[in-house]
């Protein structure tokens with residue numbers, strides 16, 4: 001089955017791209033093509049000029065430069081928060097144990113989770129788990145971080161803390177591709193938004209473009225529905 | 239006709255227990271077989287489960303075929319197959335042995351740790367147990383889920399590293415309750431080696447019966463020894479399971 005049908009875009013350093021669209025339109029697939037967890041049958045992905053879809057390229061080394069944050073957190077269940085963050089440093093970057101731990105603690109501080117460093121994922125709330133998930137990606141100092149609906153599995157009262165961390169990252173110049181329906185977040189930091197429908201880009205543009213004068217009827221309808229469903233979240237960002 | 243006294247189980251038991259050195263050496267040999275078979279089944283089973291889960295089209299078929307074959311044919315048939323295979327191919331098996339002796343309470347006990355028969359029994363039990371253990375491992379690997387491996391790869395770990403450092407540590411913790419079935423009941427299955435003349439607990443019981451003419455009491459004693467052993471193994475694994483549980487889960 002063909003999920004994505006000819007999608008092309010560029011992402012500059014420090015930019016935040018927000019991807020949204022109906023369920024099944026291929027948003028997750030798009031992200032998984034970008035870091036080759038779902039290698040595309042056709043097409044190419046370039047990271048700082050290097051073709052990562054090239055079979056010759058060391059894909060593990062490439063993935064270490066592309067962070068990913070999952071809808072269901074996917075923290076390593078048998079590892080404490082700190083070890084979730086440090087394992088990549090140790091096993092991939094080859095840091096010695098102590099250095100990896102120090103750096104992991106620093107990163108946990110940026111997501112305000114340092115107090116929970118020695119807790120296991122199952123002992124944390126969803127929002128806390130997702131912040132550790134972000135820290136796990138951040139620890140590798142990636143060139144870009146992919147977020148796949150990072151808040152959609154969270155209880156409403158936990159969404160704010162995760163969005164706040166993401167806002168801080170965006171403002172600090174982190175390059176991000178974010179699949180989300182949090183329009184408040186998009187409005188605040190997106191350099192470009194992409195509306196995906198049935199595996200193609202239906203419309204793209206700035207947040208202003210989408211919120212003031214979207215062209216396609218489909219996008220208008222979709223945004224209206226989001227307003228009904230998610231309208232109140234904008235307040236959380238303030 | 240001579241009227242006999244009704245058999246007195248306590249008296250019989252005391253007579254049987256005079257042969258405690260036979261029973262002890264049989265028990266030790268049974269445990270020896272069990273330990274190696276379990277260990278061999280563990281590593282081979284782990285390899286089989288990984289091949290079946292991650293081995294790709296060809297290797298996973300091979301692994302499934304092996305597992306289905308071993309679980310679908312009688313253990314005794316597998317034992318005879320392995321035991322008689324060399325001689326049917328005119329390969330000499332030799333008359334070698336490795337044994338150990340010690341003295342307890344003035345009784346000399348000699349145990350043949352390895353000879354051709356024991357080796358055949360050990361291999362069969364290990365190869366057979368591997369198939370059962372593989373299925374338990376595969377179930378627990380599947381229960382860990384593909385998302386964990388995906389997350390491992392997303393931070394740059396190779397597939398192999400992800401399996402080793404992320405999937406297997408969780409799968410091995412999760413597998414303990416199911417795997418206990420195999421670990422606890424394998425001692426029972428070792429009795430098949432009786433049929434190829436290995437002097438395990440069961441054949442020592444048989445020997446004791448021929449020496450004392452007391453059968454029921456002897457076999458009940460053996461049954462109780464198995465029961466106690468299996469119960470202890472189960473309890474031990476239960477403790478390990480509780481100790482290795484992931485907090486919060």
Ligand SMILES: Nc1ncnc2c1ncn2[C@@H]1O[C@H](COP(=O)(O)OP(=O)(O)OP(=O)(O)O)[C@@H](O)[C@H]1O
Nearest residue numbers: 001002003021022023024025026027028029030149
């Ligand atoms: N591994 C897969 N194999 C086959 N089809 C898949 C696979 N993963 C997803 N699909 C299909 O691809 C399409 C796009 O799925 P995808 O998960 O990318 O959508 P999505 O936009 O992320 O949706 P959602 O909002 O529900 O997460 C769907 O029709 C889905 O059924």
Ligand SMILES: [Mg+2]
Nearest residue numbers: 027028029148
């Ligand atoms: Mg999705």
